Amino acid sequence: MNSSIAVTPHHPPVDPNRAITADHNKQYPRQVWWFVASFITLVSLFQFASWTLSKLSTGRASGKKQEEDTEAGESPGARSFSWRRIPLALVNAYRVVAFRCTLQFGQSYTLNFAEVFVTCAYIVAIFTWEFVNTTTLSGHRLDISYWGGRAGAIGASQFPLITVLGTKNNVLAYITGISHDKIAHLVRASYGEWFIRIGLTALVAFSVLILVSLRPIRAQVYETFYFTHFLTVFILLLGAYFHANEKHVGSYIWPCFLIWGLDRALRLARLVYYNHLYFGFSSSTAHRLDASVELLSPHFVRLHIQRPPHFTWTPGQTAFLTMPGVSGIPLESHPFTIASVDARYQLNGVKTPRTADMDKTMSEAGADATPFWKELVFLINVREGFTKRLAQIAEKGEKVKVLVDGPYGFSPNLDNDDTVVLVAGGSGVSFTLSTFLGVLSHVQDRKSKCRRLVFVWSIRDASHIEWVSKTLTKALELAPSDIEISIRIFVTSGNAAPTLAQTQDRSFNEDDSVHSSSDGTAIGKSRPSSLLNFSAVQVSQGRPDLRALLREEVDANTGRLSVTGTSYHVWLTRDRADVSFGTEDPDVCYTEWRT
Known part of the structure; x- marks a missing residue:
């Protein structure tokens, strides 16, 4: 009689810490996002409240201004104490500390206290969620098995935020009222298996990106920064996706490609919309957008562009200019501040009684000054590369084809200031x-x-x-x-x-x-x-x-x-x-x- 003995397969004991770390790696990145979203919501509410109060204050002030101006001989009175001024004084005291007090880092960076606080708070929040609850069941503190994978998951979860902050059509800018150029420092501040090697490749690309983004380098060799920035960001995102996807957190990375693609699509659509005359069949209408270039000095160029149809802007905004005949590559674009205002800001009144000299002055100045109310005017500092080639064209008296993309940024609200x-x-x-x-x-x-x-x-x-x-x-x-x-x-x-x-x-x-x-x-x-x-x-x-x-x-x-x-x-x-x-x-x- 044969007897059989059942052999039970041996399973290695399951480490109870793994279930805890897996749950933390999944939940903590989400909690970080809730924290960031709450902060953005808070800033947005303050921005909306500030905008509302500004409009209400402007309306009341305009009603009183004419009445006050009729009082002849009134001189500014002495400033007296008023309890009603305490809230305003507290708000302005906050502005003094947050925006006027600054910290300098080296010779190239100066941040106000508000920027420093937000940056430090963000860093502290990231490290807090990274190292909290990292004690094993056996009592070992700061165990790498607890925070190692979590650090990668939290880092990967922030890629969509960094990508949004780096785009020109930044939805957060419209919500918070902070343009992309104000938070660029947050973007800059922010061996064995194949996925480790590709992760190291992404890390190297990120290091190169930080290096070329330093202000002295970016200012001196902008074109090198422009091309290197595009290449290193692509390598960084691609490498980060394959590296993170091996640990099942690639879902945080691939939306970055959608955000970047949407931003580029919007910029291309605006470029075609505002410059559609260039893409028509009539050469006579296409030449209407050609820009005239004047060499004001060896170091400065003035650029005049007839306002493209439907293009409007507010004082202080910037535009990206693409000049195929000047740029190193056809679609290379450069940002410049618009020195003019559009026709909505035309001045109609007369302030000063005219003399004979004034009549002559106005007749000479009128035609030359008109473009500053109707056209796009740019004052460009000549350096190397793109601007140097533009200066050479200006010296020859030639015109250039310019594609305009914009406007970007926000105008300062000065309506409530005396x-x-x-x-x-x-x-x-x-x-x-x-x-x-x-x-x-x-x-x-x-x-x-x-x-x-x-x-x-x-x-x-x-x-x-x-x-x-x-x-x-x-x-x-x-x-x-x-x-x-x-x-x-x-x-x-x-x-x-x-x-x-x-x-x-x-x-x-x-x-x-x-x-x-x-x-x-x-x-x-x-x-x-x-x-x-x-x-x-x-x-x-x-x-x-x-x-x-x-x-x-x-x-x-x-x-x-x-x-x-x-x-x-x-x-x-x-x-x-x-x-x-x-x-x-x-x-x-x-x-x-x-x-």
């Missing part, structure tokens, strides 16, 4: 000039309660005044009568008030000197003194003392004062410290500062 100070250096006047024209238009239309508008511009050479002199001349002539205007121009080298002969005799090889072209399209044909006929214009020698200038404005005026500006980064660092001079004064509101 005194508006605009500060710029060099080509940064593109931002402040359009903002200057926008404020005047809003005052004219009773949309702003601004009573005093101060325009501060620092330039290397007095001949640079001619870049915008005709536009400022026309703006001063047509500005509303119920706003006080002060234009302060500071010349850091050379003569502060050159004559016509001095302007035209300058050598083209001088740094940033005027170039007189044979066809008369450059600014050498006009007189710098035309703008100086207005008492509101003052030209001084040396750098502006912003601390003294702002203190003077605070002491001379009552109500809310805002400072909005742009400059080169080195000057920006010093100026932000100057703007922070009066932290004890609740009526000084830092608004916007762009690089």
Whole structure:
């Protein structure tokens, strides 16, 4: 009789820690997303509340302004204490700490406290969810089996957020009111098996991306950054997907390709929509969008583009320009601030009584200044690569084909400010000039309660005044009568008030000197003194003392004062410290500062 013995297969004991880690790896990335979504929702609610209060305040102010202006001889009264001002003082105190106080990192990066706080809070949140509950059942703390896989899962879960922040058509920008260029630092800050090797490849691509995204490198070799950025991001996303998918978290990565593709599709659609005349069958209509280029100096170019149909923008916004005949590749695009405003901001009133000299000035300035209210005008700083080739075309007097994509970014809301100070250096006047024209238009239309508008511009050479002199001349002539205007121009080298002969005799090889072209399209044909006929214009020698200038404005005026500006980064660092001079004064509101 045969007997059989049943053999039970031996199963290795199941580690109870694995079930816990698997659950944590699944739940914690979702919790991080709930945290991020809650923060975005909170910012959006504050943004909506701020926008609503701004509109309500502007409406009330416009109703009172005309009545107050009829009181002749009234001088600003002394500032008295009022309990009702405490909430506003607390809000402005927060603005002082959050936006005026800054930290400098090296020579290239300056972040305000709000940016530092958000960045640090995000990093702390990521590490908190990564290392919380990492003690094994046996009591071993910070066990790598608990946090190793979780770190990868949390990191993979943040790829969609990083991708959204890196796109130009950023839905979060419209929700929170923070444009893509304001949060770019969050994007930059943010062996064996095959999936490990491909993960290392993605890590190398990410390291290269961080390197070329550093501001000094990006500013000097933008075209290299442009191509390297595209290639390394593609390698990073592709490698991250295959690496994460091996651990079943690839679902966090593949949506990034959809986000990126949607952004590119939207940009392409806008490009075709705004530039459809180029894609038509009539060559005569296609030439309407060709841009004229003027070489203002060896280092600056002015670009005029007839406004494409349906293209509108607000002061201070940017546009991406694609120039197939200038770019290294046909679809290469570069961002520039629009120095002009569209026809909605046309000035209609007359502020200053005309004299014989003023009639001559206006007849000369009228036609040349008109494009700043109807066309797209850009002031471009000439460097290497793309801008250098554009300057060479300008020197020849040729036109270029330009495809416009935009607008991008947001305009600063200055409607509730009694005194508006605009500060710029060099080509940064593109931002402040359009903002200057926008404020005047809003005052004219009773949309702003601004009573005093101060325009501060620092330039290397007095001949640079001619870049915008005709536009400022026309703006001063047509500005509303119920706003006080002060234009302060500071010349850091050379003569502060050159004559016509001095302007035209300058050598083209001088740094940033005027170039007189044979066809008369450059600014050498006009007189710098035309703008100086207005008492509101003052030209001084040396750098502006912003601390003294702002203190003077605070002491001379009552109500809310805002400072909005742009400059080169080195000057920006010093100026932000100057703007922070009066932290004890609740009526000084830092608004916007762009690089």
